């Protein structure tokens with residue numbers, strides 16, 4: 001077995017400093033504690049509690065049984081990319097060809113490959129705060145420089161284009177946006193999306209639009225920037241994980257101009273060859289199949305959102321009403337603990353796990369993220385206990 005820490009007589013060369021020095025996800029710490037806490041109510045994980053619809057599973061099994069599970073083109077089966085081109089037109093208003101689409105290991109694989117294709121060491125990347133923690137981790141090996149821009153709770157978690165502009169320097173290359181947003185549930189209204197595209201155009205930035213929750217819309221409409229910004233600067237990332245409760249199948253896709261797409265394909269060629277063929281067939285079945293399972297899941301998330309909005313509003317902990325994705329933020333400032341300490345305390349005192357705002361950046365240090373992908377029963381009991389704990393701590 002390899003020693004956990006080197007005891008070599010010859011000192012080994014330094015390993016890449018980026019990943020070595022980057023912190024692990026702050027959600028993982030809470031997950032680890034929740035896993036060893038018997039009976040813990042799990043509201044911290046962003047994974048649908050629904051099963052993958054049966055017709056999708058059946059299609060994959062049937063394909064696997066034929067025994068012809070071979071490599072595909074690196075970018076994915078042509079038949080899958082043709083279906084994705086149709087989906088992008090129908091759902092997102094994006095006009096793309098099959099050469100603009102690369103299928104990837106989840107949405108995360110598409111975003112990572114796009115970063116690898118776009119960034120040179122030292123390029124500055126504007127990243128939302130709070131944000132899904134993986135952007136930060138990707139930059140640690142892509143050698144991009146993270147420049148957070150606030151999506152403040154006071155502003156319904158929406159960014160201010162003017163504040164973003166103030167952060168732009170001659171080294172800024174990429175603006176990342178995420179609507180519908182993890183962790184806040186915010187959806188960027190069309191005028192804001194237009195203003196963000198305008199910033200990108202005027203400063204000649206690439207725009208990476210993470211649209212992994214594009215079909216989990218609770219209110220209003222989702223706007224894809226590539227539907228109206230067609231000069232090739234927008235790279236859009238999507239996934240099957242959330243829409244179809246297919247997290248473990250690991251199918252995502254990224255859409256970009258011809259040149260970027262070709263670079264992305266080379267990145268993928270070097271790190272995955274292609275994604276599992278069985279999963280590509282499952283994705284085809286998802287796109288071909290009935291829409292009802294998706295509509296039912298979204299309806300359930302909407303009902304859970306309403307339930308949680310009611311509970312949090314009554315306790316004066318609501319920050320904003322989520323319009324998309326399946327998360328809601330709660331203000332835990334009254335506990336007088338920072339959200340990381342609060343999240344640990346809550347698991348230990350009440351056996352309820354939530355994701356601390358500190359895991360997502362600095363702008364939501366007093367908030368925690370609750371996942372609507374948990375059952376309504378767990379949400380009611382878990383939020384009830386969380387409110388109780390905040391009152392107890394506030395009285396101390």
Ligand SMILES: Cc1ncc(COP(=O)(O)O)c(C=O)c1O
Pocket residue numbers: 046105106107108109132178181182210212239240241242247251252
């Ligand atoms: C904002 C955001 N982008 C991308 C992803 C990646 O999704 P996938 O599981 O398909 O890799 C996630 C997953 O949680 C996410 O929340």
